[in-house]
Amino acid sequence: MLSYNEKIRHIAKKILAEGKVEIVIGYRRGTLPMINEPCFIKHPEDVTRLIWDRHCGINLTNYLTQRKERIGIIAKGCDSRNIITHIIENKIKREQLVIIGVPCKGMIDRHKIASQFEEEIQKVKEDGDKIVVTGGGIEKIWKLSDVLQENCIICTHRNPVIYDELVAEPVAEQKDVNxxxxxxRIERLSPAEKAEFFDDLLASCIRCYACRNVCPLCYCDTCFVDGSQPQWVGxxxxxxDIRTFHFLRAFHCAGRCTDCGSCERACPMGIKVRTLTKKLEKDCLELFNWEAGIDLEQRPPLTTYNPNDPDDTFR
Amino acid sequence: MEYMGIEPGRIHFSWISSAEATKFVDVVNEVTSTVKALGPRKSFVKTPLTTAKNKAA
Incomplete structure (x- = not known):
């Protein structure tokens, strides 16, 4: 995946120089290891700041909302699905975008590495299918497949579903993923056990709202947790209050979430936020045969009515 | 809702026309009886600050 760098810069330079776009949104190296930052390039000579490695987890679709200019954007499989959702929800127009598609083989989970490394991490290097972490005089090596993000391990849309330029040949999609x-496992618990499970899951939440801020679906001008008249949630x-926030936020993502994993990656406390959004994703798939962000033409299930819609919960 | 630990039977959904008085009565009776059978909810209950203070004292 490291080899994508040159191609990404080449495409970015080309579309900027040709005037196809006014800005390219990509990734640049962050100030800390394993955290790349979003990067906005306006001049062709600046494209060398763009990078691509195993730490480009941020979903850049988050930066497209309501923008007016023509934009080049780097998109992994999950990002491209969120771009489709954005277009369907009228947050950006397809004509404004030049999508630079990047076939993705998964991003590294910084929580996994940090929790197994005692010292301050200074350098993280990819070496074939190994990942070498150094810091405080210690070096540790992991197998890449052991430190990937959970959502990447079960990803079935590694290749962009929509793109104008593709930086490399599509990678093989994972089959037979559970x-x-x-x-x-959670569904099989009793109600009391479920309540206890979510108590534990969310116990460490500090309500920083990083999960919401990083989510491309959370673009409301005033979020329900910020409003005070009326105050929807304590x-x-x-x-x-913590649970109300998390459950309601998950409901807002129903039928829209692409399981890009941004929420979990952003969480400073390492809470597995996807446990909530994934349930709704599963329900949408089982009840409506719907996967978000696959098709520009099809309307999302929660915005349409079909006489055959399941209604077992109504009497 | 059940996934987050709320017992089946505590939440009911129904579509009742204003002309369906008997259905309305049936549904209300069913809701009250199932919820009564479940008893007071134990989790997802917010403790008012005052009672929490009283307990601490």
Missing amino acids: RYEDIR KSQDPT
Whole structure:
């Protein structure tokens, strides 16, 4: 995947120089290892700042909302699905975009590495199928497949579903992935056990809203957690308020979430936020045979009515 | 809702026309009886600050 760098810069330079776009949104190296930052390039000579490696997890679709200019954007499989969702929801126009598609083989989970490394991490290097982490005089090596993000391990859309330029040949999609094993395990618990499970899951939440801020679906001008007239949800650290926030946020993502993993990656406390969004993703697939961000023409299930819609919960 | 630990039977959905008085009565009776059978909810209950303080004292 490291070899994509030159191609990405070449395409970015070309579309900027030709005036096809006014800005290219990509990634640049962050100030800390394993955290790349979004990067906005306006001049062709600046494209050398663009990079691509295993730490480009941020979903750049988040930066497209309501923009007016013509934009070149780098998109992995999941990002491209969010771009489609954005177009369907009228947050950006297809004509404004030049999508630079990047076939992706998964991003590294910084929480996984940090939790197994005692010292301050200074350098993280990809070496074939190994990942070498150094810091504080220690070097540790992991197999790449052991430190990938959970959502990347079960990803079935590694290649962009929509693009204008592709930086490399599409990679093989993963087949026979058991996407919902963890969700099914929770579904089998008793109501009391479920309540306890989510108590534990969300106990460490500090309500920083990083999961919301990083999510390309969360673009409302005033989020329900920020409004105070009316106040939809309590703003305290009370466990009930915390759970209300997380559950409601997940519901807002129903039928739209592409499981890009941004929420989980952004969480400073390492909470597995996807446990909530994935349940709704599973329901949408099972009830409506719907996967978000695959097709520009098809309307999302929660915006349409079909006489055959399942209605077992209504009497 | 059940996924987050709310018991089946605590939440009901129904579509009742204004002309369906008997259905309305049936549904309300069913809701009250199932919820009563479940008893008071134990989790996802916000403790008011005052009672929390009283307990601490």
